[in-house]
Amino acid sequence: MPPIVTAGGLLAATLWVHLDWVLLVVAAWLLIAVVGVFALRRLTLVARVLFPVGGAGGLALLGIALSALQGSPEVAVLPIGLPQLPFHFRLDSLSAFFLMVIGGISVGVSAFAAGYFRKGEGTPPGLLAFEYHLFLASMVLVVLADDAYAFMVMWETMALSSFFLVTANHRIVEIQRAGYLYLLVAHIGAIGILLCFGVLQANSGDYTFANMRAQQLSPFWASLAFLLALFGFGAKAGILPLHVWLPEAHPAAPSPVSALMSGVMLKTAIYGVLRVLFDLLQTPIWWWGLLLLTVGLATALFGVVFAAVQVDMKRLLAYSSIENIGLLFSGIGLAVLFSAYGMQPMAALALTAVLYHVAGHAFFKSLLFVGTGAVLHATGERNLGKLGGLIRCMPWVAWVMLIGVLASAGLPPLGGFVSEWLLLQSFLFSPGLPSAFLNMLIPVVAALIALIGALAGYTMVKFFGVIFLGQPREERLAQAHDASGWERLGMLWLAAGCLVLGLCPVQFIAVIDPVTQLLVGAGMGEAIAAGSWLLVPVAIERASYGPAIFLLGVAASFALAFLLVRLLYHGRLRRAAPWDCGYPWQNARMQDTAEGFGQPIRQIFEPFFRMERELPSPFDAAPHYRVRVGDHFWHWLYLPLAALVERLARLIGLLQQGRIAVYLLYSFVTLMIVLAVVKQ
């Protein structure tokens, strides 16, 4: 599908049109997808050729996107779509930023997938390759789309292809159900987005984004569009209370797919919110920010608390994704607040934090998900209670995962910390807001963010510690094999991303600065102008952070301590059995479990959970303890909703009770009513 018509002012003159190249990558992915269909069951071809080639495409995309970030917008129109509404594509900085994320992640995940799909997953490998590359291509086109129709088509294609990927192993009923829930929420969300576009086009019948930008909506319609967008994109992102699909779908999917979904697909929802709020609607209203902030924080807190008590490693990560999405939404909310009060530089700071976190989360969460894939393949086990001690038989995976875990826990000097730092900084600047009420909210919000960050650390320690440390809880774990070459390559790439994001914030912010310029008309000028290794958002007296120096400091202390100890004393070491607490019958199953690790959280945040406990009594011959942690939203919102639908359906079903006389009566009464109505 090479672009036929490419417009774009000056750019037409230049040979280097980024958009063409991006579309070329998309075309290549689609081609791979088609090849996949024709090589349905040829595993070697699919795994060793198609996926690596797809990964190379991702690398190309990364490069193009990086160079396109600084460029001016480019547009293209494809001759497909609706007659008066052919697909419009536009590459501006915002799109380029998300393309960069998609490209960067797809390199790692594709490389990993090349090694991952070993045995059939229930779906022929060729079909998986088809769906996978279609998924990638549709995500790229979502962020490129410049009219509502193209956007919706790509958005739903994305949902559909990922749905089929999620249900790759469709023989398992739970997986089917998870996929169903996912697609249902995605579809209802998509209708919300569609209605949002319906508002934005303002009855002009022109669905291009250019037209939507030009429309001046009244506050009522603008707010309606905002709420619909929040609902639609929120359903995809997994904000409260639309998150229920996420912890089901992510564990069900094959790990590379979970990685893509969590790392990239959720971000397309962020893209959508940014696009609608800052680009299409342009003049935000302050309470939007407040709403976003509230919803975001609630989501984040909910996500992290649930993550802390999970016992399935992929569910844990899924909840952690919910947490991160919540943080992103609260950051956007803050940006909206600032922007609504005309404090553009502050809005830029908050947005930078959001974008940084988008990239950071993409890398570390993908890394963690593919890592769980490696563990899953090696052990066949997702339950934390049956893992343990894998660092000894899977050192590669473990050490690379450690980077992801630290980044995810928001610890310096890795990527997750930078965004958290920026976010907290922007909160500290918010007392400048001209509303006393909002200012009072700030400490509470900042405190919550700090709490969420700390809880994320708790969760990640549990995650890494229970899987990789300690002793294997099952005999057969000792035979677990380390990741294969392709898998290692993919994981290393993603880990490298985490490190780069952690250590080079100034450089990275310089790269993404055009995005904030585009969205709020302000950038992080001084921070980049400093150009050093020190990140200075406003002024050096106010705040600064230098992760490289930071790392150097820790490393130097580490090295010095090590050398001095060796020099002044000795390096003698003796291996011995660990202390058994005077109880020689201790075994690996007596280690603290994932449930145990989550126990304090369960206790402190008890109202969050819907817990079903089975406690043993002192007189039980074979005592057993079980706790099931449920989600209140299921019981308070979704089950009543489902019951309501069913009751309504039963009521309406009474209409059709089989008697022809009654049917005739319906027609008769209807006729009477219509006649009476038209008589007026």
Next chain:
Amino acid sequence: MTGLGAVSQLLEIVMALLLAPLLGGWINQWRAWLQNRSAPGLLQPYRMLHKLFNKESVVAEHASPLFRGAPYIVFGCMALACAIIPTLSTDLPLSPAADAIALVGLFALARVFISLAAMDVGTSFGTLGARREMLIGFLAEPALLMVLFSASLISKSTSLTTIVETLAHRELAIYPSLALAGVAFTMVSLAENARVPVDNPATHLELTMIHEALILEYSGRHLALLEWAASLKLFAYSCIGLALFFPWGIAEAEAPLALLLAMPVLILKLAIGGALLALLETLSAKMRIFRVPEFLATAFLLAVIGMLVSILLGG
């Protein structure tokens, strides 16, 4: 970076490394005196470190490199923390690398590593300790952050040096926000440094121990590093407290004389602080582990209220 800056930076690190165990010894002495016991020597901690360094390190058979590396990392973190907290001078070249938020992150990093290391061997106590340590961490960390933010809001900066400079130059008055923050900070410090009433550094009672459970498997030089790191942490917390609430006497840039004066002032402040800590520990009793979250949540709330007050009252 000025020459004097480099000197003060170096001086700070060295002083922290040297003085930290002494502070521990001082507190132990006071505790003994207050409890009518005969006190160990002031230099007892140094002797212990020396002994431990000399000893051979015994490591569990299946311990991973993480187990062996963690003490160094923890030690490195604490050393860096002491380097960026303005104790003697606010003219610190390393300070811009990490502000108040990064300082909290640094403590968190150390905590995560020591917890992971504790889980590595796979004994019940290690994991138990890790869990408790993280539990304290996730409540204490935000509380500490809030305390620092209260100060940040006054000085409009998260940079530690700026905070201290601003606070030192304000006229003497009662600041309710700082008072609240002070109480919160004290509570957090007690928890973070494994002091009574949260933990008892002097006991190995299995059901209640936190810090000791974490390092149960360590011996020899690794244990020495961890002990040293723990004392560095106490030192760092003391210095934060002094810098935030009693910032007078800390030298500023281009003031060599003040730098010379700063050292005895600091030692004096630490001596008083240590004695007070010992008093506090003696007066209170160890609380049940299940009460700890409540204790910390109180601290957290106090800190948040402090911040609210500082916004509402403008300081």
Next chain:
Amino acid sequence: MATLFFVLGIPLLGSVVLALSGHRDAGREINVAFSLGTFVATCALTTEVIAGGPLFAWNREFYIDPLNVFLVTLTAFVGLTTAIFSRPYMRVERDHGKMTPNRMRLYHSMYQLFSFTMLIALTTNNLGILWVAMEAATLTTVLLVSVYRTPASLEAAWKYFILCGVGIAQALFGTVLLYMAAEKVIGTEGGALLWTNLDAVKAQLDPAIITLAFAFLFIGYGTKVGLVPMHNWLPDAHAEGPTPVSAVLSGLLLNVAVYALLRCKVLTDGALHSQLAGQLMIAFGLLSVVVAAFFLSRQKDVKRMFAYSSIEHMGLITFAFGIGGPIANYAGLLHMTVHSLIKSGIFFAVGHATQKAGTQNMADIRGLIKVSPTVGWGLMLGSLAILGMPPFGVFASEFLILTTAMREQPWATPFLLLALGVAFAAVFSRVQPMVFGETSVRPLAHPPALLPVFAHLGLGLMLGLYIPPYLDDWYRQAARMMGG
């Protein structure tokens, strides 16, 4: 004119020939051949219209314009593919003993006669003949629905006959009233039932009579469209007849009924200068969408479920035409086209699936994809398409309808959102386990006819991504004609 003769003559001849020879084995092939002939003839007619514009025939009694020409082609096309599909389908039914030679003859003959009546209804310019053809279509399909002679099929056919007969009688009353109004303006000799004449003078028609006439026409043809609460015949007829009949009922008959309603609406709008017709259509369209969605969520029988889905879509189409305006009308026409293609495609897949599983009960059909990936994927993709998943054409029209409704009738959108959500949940939760998972079906002796399924899905897909210029042009002209 000659082409039109062939378009109408071939199916009529076909019904006669098959009435004589339809019981033989070759009957199935003859059926296909005549359908093919009809399709070729309509293609010729289409090219003629593309080249020469709208045309009249036979004393202006017949009229081809942008509104009906694509429906004629669509009807012939679906007729052809359904005939192809019914070839292996009916062979299996014969093997199962459900179809005796006599029934086979009746089936084939009526099939062609049904095509004939559809084509008459579409091409005629005379509203009276339109009514006659609609009634005749009802009669032929009644025979088709009851062809198995089982109690259930008899019951369904009886209900179908009585309800539609009574319904369509109201339409006749409406037609009479229309004639009465027109006669005052045009006079008895001037062809006062010819739609083109009426259209020319619609502004002068008496509003009081037209109002009453439209009420009757709306109830009459609305019954045939399957608008709630006159829809009760529809699920029964779809579920109990042979699957090819379900396919043409959903794919063609409903469309033609909508077509009839549209013709009447144009006249009413012109005469009344008010939104009455549109408002009625919006109200009943929305009611149908919502009620059908809730019905969908309690179905057990696969064909019945898709019948309700047809009601839902007919409601959506009616809703769209009710909104009016160039975009909504365009969307309505597009939706008619793609719904017809996709829904009949689904019925083809469903037909093969039910034969493989030996039941229409969805709980007993499991894991089609394992035994027959093509049928499974056909059903899956078809269901997704009908549920409004892009890039299928149904999505394109729903996109236009919903976005327009958001600004024109914002109060209706929550209901639409609810209904579409419930419908999606209902259909997909049933189709998914039918297609995926462990299997319960067995392979059949005769290979399924997959060409029709995928031809329909392919066309439906195409219309979501690319609408050919002349088709677009027709839609546009027709939309304009309807007061856009």
Next chain:
Amino acid sequence: MAATLLVGYATQQPHLYISAGITLLLKVIVIPLLLHRVITRLDVRWDVETLINIPMTMIIGIALVIFAFNLALPISKLSVSLARGTLGIALACVLLSFMMMITRSKAVPQVIGFLSMENGLFFAATSATYGMPMVVELGIALDVLVGILILGVFLFHIREQFDSLDISHLEKLKED
């Protein structure tokens, strides 16, 4: 039929005579004969079984007639035709037969209701508009004839399947 003749005579429209002829043939001869044959063959005993009791039916019927005339009133005022006011009668006839179909529980009365509805329509067609165009009339007549034939066949099938013509047997297809 008589009305058709009358209107035809009054307005000197020859095609109405043909129309009247068809009506005569169909409605007076063919259909009654057919129905009679069906009824004798099926051995139907005559008793009116309604779903609502008869007084109630009467009251509703009267209300319907009033409603119908009320509806037709504005139109009748406009009408210049000889049969002014007949539209109301036709409408009432249609509505009443509709009600008859609703209230009868056997198949044959339903068919008769159906036929009387058609009659009302024919009446409307001829009286209010001097008759529809010929081709349409023929088509309608054919449809009605075929329809009756099919109904007749159906009655046999129903009898065969259910041993009765009570349509309460035809209530199996429903939502449950």
